[in-house]
Amino acid sequence: MSETLSVPGQASTADRVTVSQSGPRGMISVRCDLGGSKLAAAMSKLAGVDIPEPGGINLKGPNGLAWMSPDELLVLGSYENAVTDAETLRKALHGTHHLVANVSDARAVFRLEGALVREVLAKLTPADVSPAGFGPGQIRRSRLAQVAGAFWMPDATTAEVVCFRSVGVYMLELLTNAARPGAEVRFF
């Protein structure tokens, strides 16, 4: 008898977080001295944004620069241009110690939209995703459930999640499950 009981859930469609997989994105991994003048000039030209602060991401349209570690940046752009953009960067950094690798194909990208987007992330990542700890302009390299992932918020109700392409199927299922209605916490 207890199996058939039903109490209306708290979900309202307005709260629903939608999850979708994006097409391939241009992503170039750059390792070098982040304070170098050649780098700043090249990035300004290529992505149109400044070198981000630690933990930061600077976005401009489809382009952007994300801080990955004290000597690593991720360059975001169009997938189609990634190969030539990587070559441009290699040339620009010629003469300095650097590594430029096109990793666009190695990734899967997801977009989460909705007022409760932080909650969906908080169900999966140990990173602090409260407004006090995280928001637009910042990137986190962390973990989502059992796999590595990075995420940032283009705006207050949107998040983009990046993971390795081999676990893209897992990630889509994972995000969709976390966004399933009826489990709203309304914490943030």
Added chain:
Amino acid sequence: MSTRLSSGGRLLDRSRAVDFTFNGKRLRGFEGDTLASALLANNQTLVGRSFKYHRPRGIVASGAEEPNALVNLSQGGRFEPNQRTTTTELFQGLAATSQNHWPSLEFDVGVLNNYVSRLLPAGFYYKTFMAPRAAWKHVFEPIIRHSAGLGKAPRDRDADRYEHFNVHVDVLIVGGGVAGLQAARAVGAAGASVLLVEQTAHWGGRAPVDGAEIDGKPAVDWINSAVQDLESMDNVRLRRRCMGAGVYDHGYALAYERIADHIPGNDQPRHRLWRIRARQIVTATGAIERPLSFAGNDIPGVMLASAVRDYLTNWGVSPGDRTVVVTNNDDAYRTAIALKEAGLDVPVILDARPEATGALPDRARAIGIRVASGRGVATVKGGRIVTGVTVCAQAGEGAPLEQIDCDAVAMSGGWSPVVHLWSHCAGKLNWDPANAHFRPDPYRAPTNQSGEGFVKTAGIASGAMSTAEVMEDADAAGKAAAKAAGFTAKRTAAPKGNSEVEQPMAPVWVMPQGAGIRKRMKMWLDYQNDVKVSDVQLAAREGFESVEHAKRYTTLGMATDQGKLSNINGLAVLSQSLNADIPQVGTTTFRPPYTPISMGSIGGEARGALFQPVRQTPIHDWHSANGAYFEPVGQWRRPYCYQRTGESVEQAVHREVKNARQAIGVLDASTLGKIIVKGPDAGKFLDMLYTNMMSNLAIGKCRYGLMCSENGFLIDDGVVARLDDDTWLCHTTTGGAERIHGWMEDWLQCEWWDWQVYTANVTEQFAQIAVVGPNARKLLEKLGGMDVSKPTLPFMQWADGTIGGFDARVFRISFSGELSFEIAVPAEQGAAFWDALVAAGEEFGLMPYGTECLHVLRAEKGFIMIGDETDGTIIPHDLGLGWAISKKKADYLGKRAQERSHMTDSARWKLVGLETLDGSVIPDGAYAVGVGQNANGQRNTIGRVTSSYFSPTLGRGIAMGLVEHGPDRIGETIDFPTIDGTGTVIKAKIVDPVFYDKAGEKQDV
């Protein structure tokens, strides 16, 4: 008998009846009931049987500390054993069954144990079932397991969903009683972010039941305004039905939210496990009342005095018409007064103290209750329910002074602060002799990464015993936590608590104090595990002086309640037996979780399709659609083979092997690790990582390399390609990609941080496909785009170009011994490139092949496989790979270790090929036996099989193995006894490990 009163019950909604069943019997309660209160309201006082003696068990408590009233709850996918009725909210259709009885709760055969209980003292199992050894497994254990045990294991798949939730807050407050609420107000007012969790569905804890006043208002009014106050604060979050389960290092805490236990089937997650990172934690966890140890204190109807009061006030339930109250403190008088005021009879309050003075005893006397001081219970009368008590002098040996009929006994042995969460992370305790309990020592708090205390206690959890003290302590704890979290507390006064002034309690560990053995054998300390005063005393006499040993010997404080009621009483009895002070004996260790939490909540979302991530290559969908029989390789799924209709797995593998040797095969090799290593010091770095030279590899060329740990053992292998002047591409094994990348970064970041080397793991950037077989070149030439002829692209070289319009990097490397090209294309194009190869390859006889074919091909060629020929104890020399160890280099990782005497011992087992005399396949892992026996009387072994396959190419079984002096014994025959019970011995000849094309002509064409 217990019953529902016609009025009262502050938590009930009497307009909403709720139907439920207990052991199939249809019963009715109200919304707001717990299962325990509803059972009592229906006069169901017998709710289970005890673990060992199968004695009747009734409800003894009203909260998380309940040891007795555990039930099997619900059915099918929601069945769960050992659910505490006292913390189970009643819902429509709830179905519970009692546990630990056979054949029925009312008539239980196991109760026979009760009559022979004298033969079942502490340590009985240890003493009785020692010998013969074999009897334990086959006779004793099955019988004991049948007769002992709590709930049943669930059979069906869990019907619910679960999740985790990660939050970071300045201050976590555990416990939503008046102390927790006030602490939260103080922290919230300071501006810090606060999470306040309360394990029950109600705020305020015990204060409303105990009749406290705060700021001149009844507790309920103060609680309501405090909750409103907190709800209006933006920085405060409140969660009910959410239990602080554990406190861990660095301010990490777990809380267990029971979202849908009381509303099953509504599609919300059943449980949510909160993973909380807090700067400060305040535990306002309250206190638990202790039972008194008198004979028959386990008979249903004997309850904690506080629980009697709870059932009366919260749920309008009378535990009996006539209730005897027995106590060593003033608090139990509140129960007597409440009962009397509810129109019930309290024949006597037996107060073990020599005098009962003060406000509460006076009030009890004033309303006509008889107070007998210096008295205790000699024994409780009754079987399945209390029928009366025999009164005695507490100071004596239990001579009966008086018989009093009653149907319930309310007992109170004083209060113990709930110190569990404080203690989880090594918070220390002090013994408080005045209240006879352990309480937290604020000067020895659990410490964080800075060596500063990160847990504070509030209210009675600190040992503050009156409402006034509780409010002051909680306010101070909140302010201190806010300050420690980096905020400035508001200078406001604490609320003023008001309650009757209480007289000191008197410790009573045994009632009466001089009770003889017959009485002590009926004084229960641990109800769930049937541990009595006599058992603990016996343990002490038998030398179990440490409280931890005594616990395990007697099972005191084990099982699902973890001794919430028995802990202090048990160690008090132990300390008396040892003639030591209680603080000298100490407590057992408190470990999380506070009460059991569901396995589902621990797993969270990781079940079904999300149980484990499965890595898929870009060509995975094609494999799935074309008969792939998958096997796990690391977290990847790789095709083991591609089965055709009517074909067995073995047949498919044989077909694939022959086809690759005779025509052309393609293999999805995308999972192989690909790590770019670049920089001015990259050559030097790789020379250290690999046993052979990589710095002198010419641009455009490939070289097979070995990697060892610093202990000299092989950890990975693969082909390295030199891409340009300062860039190398290192291929690793499938399972080694992340591990070797981490290994590289470890050395670069921690040891050789001044070397100019960058690495990047680009494994998933590329789909890599091996095109293998005599027709391989024909296929690539047909697709066109680049010159793949031998002169332009010879063996062990690579080139960039296009093939069939795809951007490709082509490596002339072979793990099969055939003409072979490994072609890397951008992963996005991997599936399309595979399709193009398959379509164009049809005329050349192309078939895809899987990992088993790969293994057979490499074994036929004598190529080693990391994880088959290596197991963490193998050095390159064992495998005949000395040629891959550079003699020119001054150093590499593992070099020094490989020079140790054991590593250079000529008797180390070395790699050879093995050919069975009868052509059969030796079981993988089989051992070769030598002459004689070792020190353990086992036959000496001289080798073992590391890889073993049927070779379709050669039409016979082939194997590789490690054999003592193997390479020197080529041609000899050795014995591999089987372990299938037939006694068969497989004879195998030691041969060269390369079975096929020893000269390597086929791959170099």
